[in-house]
Amino acid sequence: MAPAYGLSAYDRWSEYDRxxxxxxxxxxAESDLLLADTENRCATAGRVRWW
Structure with a gap:
C-alpha cells in the first residue's frame, strides 16, 4: 500500500534495520498513522529489541 501522501518510493527499512x-x-487499534502491517514489520526487522 502506497502512503497517502504520494511517496510510493519512500523506503527507510535499511536505516531502520541498523x-x-x-x-x-x-x-x-484504529490508527491510520501507523498501519498494523508496518508495526508488525518493525517488530521483526533488524536488531530492534521491541518493548
Missing part, C-alpha cells in the same frame, strides 16, 4: 536500541511503539 537501529540497535530498545524501541517503544504505542499504536491505537
Amino acid at each position: 537501529i540497535d536500541i530498545p524501541v517503544l511503539c504505542l499504536r491505537g
Whole structure:
C-alpha cells in the first residue's frame, strides 16, 4: 500500500534495520498513522529489541 501522501518510493527499512536500541511503539487499534502491517514489520526487522 502506497502512503497517502504520494511517496510510493519512500523506503527507510535499511536505516531502520541498523537501529540497535530498545524501541517503544504505542499504536491505537484504529490508527491510520501507523498501519498494523508496518508495526508488525518493525517488530521483526533488524536488531530492534521491541518493548
